[in-house]
Amino acid sequence: MKSKIYAMAMLVLSIAVGARAGSLKSDEFSRSGDLEKDSIIVTFGDKTRLIIYGENRQELDKIMKYDLNALLRDLKVRLDSTRADTTFLREEFDGNKYLKNPGDPAEKDYVRIGLRGIHIKDGDTRVSIDGRGVEVKEGDEVVASDSAYRRIGKRFHRRSWGGSSPRKGFNVALGLNTYGTNETTAGFDKAQYDLKPFGSRYVSLGYVASAGLIRGEGARLHMDFGIDFSWYNMMYDGDNTIIKTDDGVEFPDVKDDQGNNVELGKSKLVVPYVNLSIMPTLSFPRSFISYISAGVYGGYRLGSYTKVRRVGTKDVDHDRRNFYIEDLRYGLAAEIGIRNFPDLFVNYDLNNLYEANRGPSVRMLSFGVRLF
Secondary structure, eight states, rough: HHHHHHHHHHHHHHHHHSSSSOOOOOOOHHHHHTTSEEEEEEEETTEEEEEEESSHHHHHHGGGBOHHHHHHHHHHHHHHHOOOOOOOOOOOOOGGGGGGGGGGGGGGGGGETTTTEEEETTTTEEEETTTTTTEETTTEEEEEOOOEEEEOOOEEEEOOOOOOOOOHHHHHHEEEEEEEOOOTTTTTTGGGOOOOOOEEEEEEEEEEEEEEEOOOSSSSEEEEEEEEEEEEEBBBSSBOOOEEESSSEEEEOOTTTTBBBBOOOEEEEEEEEEEEEEEEEOOTTTEEEEEEEEEEEEEEEEOOEEEEEEEEEEEOOEOOOOTTTTTTEEEEEEEEEETTTEEEEEEEEEOOSTTTTOOOOEEEEEEEOOOO
């Protein structure tokens, strides 16, 4: 059985390289309602067929970026290593390891901000914010879309807010966080706790109430009071994590039971807060800039934990400790509203993240967009 499967795989490779495989329509696809999808079907006799399925023609074109020879060699190793001789064999491979050119810029993560909007790629996740709205994709599947909020959102098109601040109401913020200050600290190497730029995300959910102070024809002054829940997601840039000791925190490489270094797919520290803010806001009902806001905030830490996932597994290890993180945070905040575009925000913590002499001397900086 194994030799037949391997012979079939080698035959597929020779056909893919030396022959032309046509796009065919299968009876099975007709019955499942996927006639509109693109596929390549290679038939061997009456009972065997290989189906390469894609959402569209562009997805099928991506196959050319992969090294099928390497894939089939690994398949042979899998077949040789198993003793099963059944009619059903299922193997799962991580396709990214078979890319012919892993350094292809098209495959790298990015953050692009320009006249066409904001576009972020982090692994298989893509976020696009432009004139059509907000769209979040996992691979090629749209998992979230809000293309209508600009047409109905109070802060983008209304010429008058009736005395209320354009920030008033429910708010959702999405952005990135990094070290705003990272001072040299005795006993710590900065490379040990470096953060991944695109993996370290900031998320906030909250509500803003407003009181009108001055109401003019071209500008209005408001005092905004906000409450929100926010999360620091600090993803480390190496195969290391944070641990708590009696004297402070350390950032060692993760090792297995034999003391060997472990390759990690994800390692991050998550710190949630509840926050209060006071933000004087100057709004412009008829201007391209809809408002400018600046103020202060303070928060209380609700907990902290690490998430570590090793390469080749979906299991995630958690360690829930305080890691000598300060319970209170406080800092300065600023926002700017641009009509027909998401609002931009930046937060800078004035306090250190860790207790004195317990961890590196770092302060957090967050920036991004408010979606509502």
